Amino acid sequence: MLDRVFATWDGLATSFGVEKIKTIGDAYMAASGIPLHRTDHVEAAADMALAMRAELDRLVLPDGPNLQVRIGIDTGPVVAGVIG
Numbered sequence: 001m002l003d004r005v006f007a008t009w010d011g012l013a014t015s016f017g018v019e020k021i022k023t024i025g026d027a028y029m030a031a032s033g034i035p036l037h038r039t040d041h042v043e044a045a046a047d048m049a050l051a052m053r054a055e056l057d058r059l060v061l062p063d064g065p066n067l068q069v070r071i072g073i074d075t076g077p078v079v080a081g082v083i084g
Contacts, residue, residue, distance in 0.1 A: 001065065002026060008055050016048040028052075034078060045073050 006023055013020045013030055017038070021029040030048070033041030049071040060067050 001059075001067075005056060005059055005067070008059060009052055012048055012051050012055065016044050016051070018044055018048050031078060034080070042073075042075055049073060 006028060009028055009030075010020055012018075016032075018030045018032045019034055021031055023029070030045075032038070032045040032048070038044065052071060053069060056067060056069050
């Protein structure tokens with residue numbers, strides 16, 4: 001089920017022009033405005049967050065598990081690197 005949710009969110013990331021960073025267990029991390037700057041990065045992140053909630057509601061079957069999501073959005077400079 002989680003794979004199906006994340007695959008759907010990957011599609012949302014592509015459609016909103018948001019960069020998927022990684023999944024960590026049941027967490028999904030994405031960033032807007034990288035690697036290319038965009039002036040509407042906050043709006044893109046918020047629009048994707050709303051779409052993520054809507055897709056989760058659509059994917060959960062009536063007799064399936066009760067899935068809930070908390071989405072946090074932070075703004076500001078970002079520093080990234082590859083370790084390993």
